[in-house]
Amino acid sequence: MNNPLRKLSGFAAVLLIALLINLTYVQVFNANALKQKPGNARTVLSEYDRQRGPITVGSKSIATSTPTQGQFSYVRTYPEGSLYAHTTGYYSLLYGASGLERVENSILSGTDDRLLVDRLSQLLAGRAPKGGSVQTTLLPDAQRTALRQLKGRRGAVLAIDPSTGAILAMVSSPTFDPNLLASPNVATEREAWSKLQNDEDSPLLNRSIAQVYPPGSTFKLVTAAAALSTGKYTKKSSLFGPASLKLPLSNNRLPNQNGKACGTNNKTTLENAIRISCNTALANLGLVIGNDVIADQAEKFGFNQSFDIPLSSATSVYPRDIDRPQTALSAIGQFDVRSTVLQMALVAAGIGNQGVVMKPYLVAQTRGPDLAVLDATTPTVFSQAVSADVAAQLRDMMVTVVKSGTGRRAAIPGVQVAGKTGTAQQGNGKPPHAWFVSFAPAKNPKVAVAVIIEDGDGSTEISGGRLAAPIARAVMEAVLNQ
Amino acid sequence: MTNPVTVAPTNIKQRRIAELFLLVLAIAISTAGYIAASLGYTNTMPTDLWLVVGACSGLFLTAHLAIRKFAPYADPLLLPLAAFLNLIGLVLIHRLDLADAARAERAGRAIPRADAIAQLTWTAVGIILFVAVLVILRDHRILQRFTYTALVLGVTLLVLPLLPFIGTSINGARLWLRLGPLSFQPAEMAKLCLIVFLAGYLVVKRDALATARSRVLGVDLPRGRDLGPLLIAWVASMGVLVFQRDLGTALLFFGLFILLLYVATERRSWLLLGSILFVAGAGLAYFAFGHVQQRFDVWLNPFSDPNGTAFQIVQSMFGLAAGGVLGTGLGLGNPQFVPFAKTDFIMATAGEELGLAGLIVILMIYAVLAQRGFRIAVSARDAFGTLLAGGLSIVIVLQVFIVVGGVTRLIPLTGLTTPFLSYGGSSLVANWIIIALLVRISDGARKPAPPIRPSRDDALTQVVQL
Numbered sequence: 049m050n051n052p053l054r055k056l057s058g059f060a061a062v063l064l065i066a067l068l069i070n071l072t073y074v075q076v077f078n079a080n081a082l083k084q085k086p087g088n089a090r091t092v093l094s095e096y097d098r099q100r101g102p103i104t105v106g107s108k109s110i111a112t113s114t115p116t117q118g119q120f121s122y123v124r125t126y127p128e129g130s131l132y133a134h135t136t137g138y139y140s141l142l143y144g145a146s147g148l149e150r151v152e153n154s155i156l157s158g159t160d161d162r163l164l165v166d167r168l169s170q171l172l173a174g175r176a177p178k179g180g181s182v183q184t185t186l187l188p189d190a191q192r193t194a195l196r197q198l199k200g201r202r203g204a205v206l207a208i209d210p211s212t213g214a215i216l217a218m219v220s221s222p223t224f225d226p227n228l229l230a231s232p233n234v235a236t237e238r239e240a241w242s243k244l245q246n247d248e249d250s251p252l253l254n255r256s257i258a259q260v261y262p263p264g265s266t267f268k269l270v271t272a273a274a275a276l277s278t279g280k281y282t283k284k285s286s287l288f289g290p291a292s293l294k295l296p297l298s299n300n301r302l303p304n305q306n307g308k309a310c311g312t313n314n315k316t317t318l319e320n321a322i323r324i325s326c327n328t329a330l331a332n333l334g335l336v337i338g339n340d341v342i343a344d345q346a347e348k349f350g351f352n353q354s355f356d357i358p359l360s361s362a363t364s365v366y367p368r369d370i371d372r373p374q375t376a377l378s379a380i381g382q383f384d385v386r387s388t389v390l391q392m393a394l395v396a397a398g399i400g401n402q403g404v405v406m407k408p409y410l411v412a413q414t415r416g417p418d419l420a421v422l423d424a425t426t427p428t429v430f431s432q433a434v435s436a437d438v439a440a441q442l443r444d445m446m447v448t449v450v451k452s453g454t455g456r457r458a459a460i461p462g463v464q465v466a467g468k469t470g471t472a473q474q475g476n477g478k479p480p481h482a483w484f485v486s487f488a489p490a491k492n493p494k495v496a497v498a499v500i501i502e503d504g505d506g507s508t509e510i511s512g513g514r515l516a517a518p519i520a521r522a523v524m525e526a527v528l529n530q
Numbered sequence: 531m532t533n534p535v536t537v538a539p540t541n542i543k544q545r546r547i548a549e550l551f552l553l554v555l556a557i558a559i560s561t562a563g564y565i566a567a568s569l570g571y572t573n574t575m576p577t578d579l580w581l582v583v584g585a586c587s588g589l590f591l592t593a594h595l596a597i598r599k600f601a602p603y604a605d606p607l608l609l610p611l612a613a614f615l616n617l618i619g620l621v622l623i624h625r626l627d628l629a630d631a632a633r634a635e636r637a638g639r640a641i642p643r644a645d646a647i648a649q650l651t652w653t654a655v656g657i658i659l660f661v662a663v664l665v666i667l668r669d670h671r672i673l674q675r676f677t678y679t680a681l682v683l684g685v686t687l688l689v690l691p692l693l694p695f696i697g698t699s700i701n702g703a704r705l706w707l708r709l710g711p712l713s714f715q716p717a718e719m720a721k722l723c724l725i726v727f728l729a730g731y732l733v734v735k736r737d738a739l740a741t742a743r744s745r746v747l748g749v750d751l752p753r754g755r756d757l758g759p760l761l762i763a764w765v766a767s768m769g770v771l772v773f774q775r776d777l778g779t780a781l782l783f784f785g786l787f788i789l790l791l792y793v794a795t796e797r798r799s800w801l802l803l804g805s806i807l808f809v810a811g812a813g814l815a816y817f818a819f820g821h822v823q824q825r826f827d828v829w830l831n832p833f834s835d836p837n838g839t840a841f842q843i844v845q846s847m848f849g850l851a852a853g854g855v856l857g858t859g860l861g862l863g864n865p866q867f868v869p870f871a872k873t874d875f876i877m878a879t880a881g882e883e884l885g886l887a888g889l890i891v892i893l894m895i896y897a898v899l900a901q902r903g904f905r906i907a908v909s910a911r912d913a914f915g916t917l918l919a920g921g922l923s924i925v926i927v928l929q930v931f932i933v934v935g936g937v938t939r940l941i942p943l944t945g946l947t948t949p950f951l952s953y954g955g956s957s958l959v960a961n962w963i964i965i966a967l968l969v970r971i972s973d974g975a976r977k978p979a980p981p982i983r984p985s986r987d988d989a990l991t992q993v994v995q996l
Contacts, residue, residue: 049916050908052793056920057904060927064897067931068890070940074850075886082851085844087836090852090864142837 086144093141096120101156101179101417103136103148105186111136111149113179116232124230130223131195134254135184135410138229142237146252148182148411151358155180155414155422166416178417185209185412185425190217190495193526197519202502204255204389207523210397210487210496212427213406215357216527217497220255222247257361260386261500264472265512266483267381268330269395269442270366272322274345275337276438283319283441289329290314295373302331302376305471322445323453325469327380334379335372342379343368348433349395349405351387357410364391382473389498392470392485394430397496399446400466400487403439405430447490455484458517460525464490467520469512471504479503484516488524495527545606546598552610553590557583560617563860567625570861571632576624578647585650586617589657600664601973605906608972611899612965615950616653616958618892621860622872622879623649623953629866645872645953652955656962663966670970674914677730684723685766687716692773717770717779718947718960721786721925728787729917732794736913740795775821778932778944784808785928786921793907793920829942842869846937849875849882857885872953874945877937892951896930903968909975919971922964 074082083091099122103111110132113122124139126132137147145153154160158167158179170177187207194205198221207217228240244252253259275281289310292303310316310326321329334342346352346366354363364387367378377383390408398405406427413424434442446466449455455467470483482504487496499516561583568576576582590613597604624646631641667673673680732739770780788804815822824839832840832847845868852863865871865879872879881889903923910916929949936943947957 049793049796049913049920052796053904053907053916053920056789056793056924056927057901060897060900060904060923063927063931064893066940067893067934067938070935070938071850071881071886071889074847074938075854075881075889079851079854082847085833085836085848087844088848088851089867090848093864 087140087142089141092139093120095157096122096141098122098158099178100124100139101158101181101415103132103152103156104181104183105132105188105191106183108188110184111139111226120232123232126226126230129225129227131191132186133223133226133251134220134256135186135218136226138224138226140229140237140241141232142234143229143241147254147359148184151360152182152411152414155182158417160422162422163416166418170417180414180416180422181419182414183412184410185214185216186218186410187216187527187530189526189530190523191219193217194219194519194523195221195223197522198501202249202255203500203516204259205497205499205519205523206256206389206393207495207497207527208390208393208397208408209406210401210493211406213397213408213430214412214427215408215410216495217523218254218256218410220253222249222251224251254359255500255502256389257355257357257359258388260362260364260388261481261483261502262472262474263381263385263387263392264470264481264483265325265327265381266392266395266468266470266485266498267385267387268322268325268379269399269446269468269485270346270349271330271334271337271342271379272318272445273349273399273434273438273442274342275318275333276441277345277434278337278341281318281333283317283445285318286315287318287321287326287329288314288332289316289321289326291328293328293331293376295376296335297371298373300373302327304328319445319448322468323448325449325454330380331376335376339368339370339375339378342366342375345433348431349398350391350430355390355408357390357408359410361390362388364388381470389500391498392483393496393498395433396466396468396485396487396498397493398431398433399439399442400490400493400496401439402436403432403434405433443490446486450486454513455486455517457513458484458486458521458524460488460521460528463488463524463528465521465524466490466493467517469517471512474503482512482515484512484520486517486520486524488528495524497523499523544602546594546602549597549606549609550594552607553594553613556610556614556617557587557590560586560614560621563618563621564624567621567628567860570859571625571628572861578644582620582624582646582650585654586620589654593657593660596661596664597969600668601969603973603977604969605902605972605976607898607902608965608969611895611902612950612962615892615895615899616656618880619876619948619951619953620646620649620653622865622876622883622951625860625883626866626872626879628861629864633866648955649953649958652958655955656959659959660962660966660969663963664970667967667970670915670918670967670974671912673726673918674730674733677727677734680723680726680730684720684727687720687723688766688770690716715947715954715956717776718956721779721782722960722963724783725786725790725918725921725925728790729914729921732790732917733914736794739791740797775819776945777822777825777942778936778946781932781944782925782928782946784811786924789924789928790917790921794917825942825944829939832939842875843937843939843943845869846875846878847939849878850938853882853885853888855886857881857883857888859883873947874933874952875937876948876951876953877934880951881938893930893934896926896949900927900930902972906968906972906975910971911975915971915974919968922968926964 100113102109110128111126113124116123126136135147137145137149139145139149156179158177167177190207194217200222203221205217205219208215224244229237231237291307291309292301294301304327310321310329316326316329343366351364351366355361367384374383378385394405407430409425411425414422416422443466446468447464450458450465450467454469458465458467465486465488467486472481474480482501485498487493497520499519501515504515564576568574593609627644627646634641770776788800791800816826828840832844836844849865849868860883863882865882868875868878880892900923903919907916907919910919926949929946932944933946933948935941947954949961
């Protein structure tokens with residue numbers, strides 16, 4: 049029996065070595081990855097022990113750490129929690145972080161490499177190291193107006209400064225209170241989390257950048273931009289706009305919303321087609337210029353890629369390699385075309401900024417704990433989407449939309465406003481989404497804005513104009529009144 | 531068959547001084563740990579330091595004196611190694627008590643009774659039984675008489691928790707007996723009984739099991755009727771798995787049975803058959819039982835549900851990661867975040883505060899303990915002693931591997947106690963009896979052979995000598 053016993057003794061050694069190798073992997077090689085996992089309370093705790101830096105709007109903190117009694121040295125509070133919820137995100141012991149709390153964590157927690165010297169000097173001075181601060185580009189008035197106007201309906205507003213790309217308002221509705229997820233009480237946090245997770249309206253979802261929608265008629269701006277950029281069209285060009293358009297290769301017909309032709313003898317101008325949001329004229333225009341031309345134009349505005357503002361946006365999609373009936377539908381923002389609210393704001397901003405799309409950004413600057421600026425965002429050009437001349441023609445068309453077309457509710461007395469309504473069909477019997485994109489003043493705009501209301505209650509083009517345009521107008525006014 | 535007595539007891543030094551020295555060293559290191567835990571957590575000296583150190587010193591000194599008196603030739607490493615593990619366990623439980631007290635204070639509740647003191651009481655019971663075994667059991671071969679009594683007792687103990695009224699389900703596994711204020715986990719004692727049974731049974735049956743065989747597809751297989759006990763063990767293990775939902779104990783018993791069968795018969799075909807049966811059983815259990823499937827899925831993808839089903843293992847991994855190579859230091863980590871930190875996950879506590887270095891030390895202690903056990907098995911002068919010591923060693927190895935492997939995600943997590951370290955009386959007491967039996971067998975193996983008194987038969991034989 050001794051031979052098997054000796055072998056078993058060897059087998060025991062093998063088991064021991066297996067345990068030791070695995071432990072070395074877990075505790076040495078995999079340790080950092082485990083420390084970074086969301087919900088690792090130990091990592092959060094070590095960060096709770098140092099004062100996490102604030103997130104600010106101007107000089108006002110929208111997320112701040114204050115000393116507290118009890119288990120943790122600091123507690124994270126959000127003074128206007130639900131107003132800035134999707135910007136700050138939450139900072140949870142159990143569920144990790146989101147928003148700027150997540151993407152700017154290294155600055156806020158003070159673990160960024162650039163803060164190494166600061167950390168060491170604090171350590172040598174015997175003081176607890178602190179985190180740096182993150183200053184956003186948001187305007188409190190615009191933000192507040194947007195949230196108030198959304199009235200808790202599912203939707204989003206994104207306002208941008210067309211000349212810089214700075215984001216002035218980013219609101220997603222319904223919103224949530226990040227204070228509930230920063231509670232040092234684990235039970236409270238758990239309860240708040242499960243309530244948010246089970247909410248049918250998904251309050252944690254940032255509808256302004258993380259969700260894509262069919263852009264509907266607002267996309268006609270891109271199709272018009274593509275046509276004008278070919279040089280073969282002007283805003284006065286005559287287009288074929290019947291009451292309904294027979295789609296090629298099929299027996300289906302694409303109708304206008306009101307069932308009427310867009311002009312006498314089925315003829316209309318590009319300007320008028322945009323003003324009254326004529327489906328058949330723009331769909332036919334898309335068929336004539338071809339899908340590749342529209343796709344190229346869409347990508348110049350930012351479609352088919354995502355933006356890091358530094359929160360990552362969802363990728364807006366314009367499909368390539370599609371057949372002709374699909375091209376007709378895509379030209380009016382239906383079929384597989386998908387856009388974030390941010391993307392449609394960029395289209396409006398680019399048109400307003402003489403065809404130049406600026407890279408969108410939410411963080412104005414980051415500072416170290418000593419208030420020295422670490423990083424200040426300088427506005428950069430994303431692309432020259434259209435020429436200044438094409439941009440001017442598009443702007444004029446958008447002005448008529450607000451003056452005498454579908455977007456009259458966006459008009460601001462004494463200010464020339466350019467806008468475009470949209471009503472995006474969802475199919476499967478759901479009511480369409482109501483869209484509005486605009487900028488003001490039309491010449492040299494200070495603000496561009498995109499608004500969506502999910503499942504707007506009407507079925508006609510009026511929906512975008514009736515539900516979304518007043519919100520856009522209020523937000524633009526809030527910015528212009530600064 | 532080889533003769534079980536192959537290692538002649540050449541070294542008959544008693545080495546009791548070495549044992550005492552190691553024991554004092556273990557107590558000194560643990561005392562430092564006990565103080566460090568309090569200083570680290572609350573920055574104050576432990577109030578019950580002299581009570582604990584005094585009690586432990588008294589207990590282990592008693593055990594040492596009992597060995598001197600009743601088993602003077604016993605292996606000198608067994609007592610200090612087991613005592614050191616027991617003491618490390620006390621330090622870790624004390625450290626977790628501090629966290630529990632702080633939590634209760636924050637919540638405004640009364641500070642709970644210290645589990646370290648309860649564990650110390652159980653240590654006393656363990657040492658009393660250790661001494662009792664040495665005093666009463668002067669020769670381990672006496673146990674062979676109780677082969678079938680042990681079987682009946684073992685099976686009874688295993689089945690008891692399933693009975694209504696006295697059986698209790700804790701954390702989803704039906705493993706406990708509740709008698710008034712005391713709860714008791716009979717599987718630990720059943721483990722001992724089954725080792726005694728297997729050693730006694732295999733001593734008698736091993737020749738039949740080893741020699742009689744049939745050849746199937748070029749592989750030597752035991753005869754059908756000899757397969758009986760193996761199948762019974764398999765069915766019993768599966769029974770534990772199904773009715774008590776205790777994967778760990780099922781795996782431990784089955785592994786013990788197969789390995790001891792291999793030791794007794796020296797036939798590798800048992801290992802092959804056993805592995806096949808195990809894989810088949812595990813596969814069947816995976817598809818038949820939700821909880822087995824869940825354990826397995828959690829093992830493969832712990833981060834798919836880190837706050838739900840995988841909470842325990844994920845917290846354990848976080849603790850280990852926080853510990854790194856040298857650990858956070860006693861009292862300076864957050865081992866209380868891991869559920870069941872005092873019992874099933876005590877190794878996660880050790881890994882967090884003592885680091886990889888501390889875990890290596892603890893695992894090496896287990897390894898040396900098991901190696902000494904196998905050595906004792908090899909040097910035992912009788913086949914029963916060999917199988918008994920072998921079985922006890924196998925159980926230590928398997929149990930440590932199953933629980934530590936589970937806690938560190940090397941294998942799926944199953945609920946088992948870590949010998950000597952985990953909080954819990956039944957486990958601690960059973961493990962001290964294991965050490966007592968090993969001490970007894972090693973004493974028998976190492977003490978000088980009784981002087982050969984020539985019998986009359988011998989004399990007669992010698993007359994015929996040419």
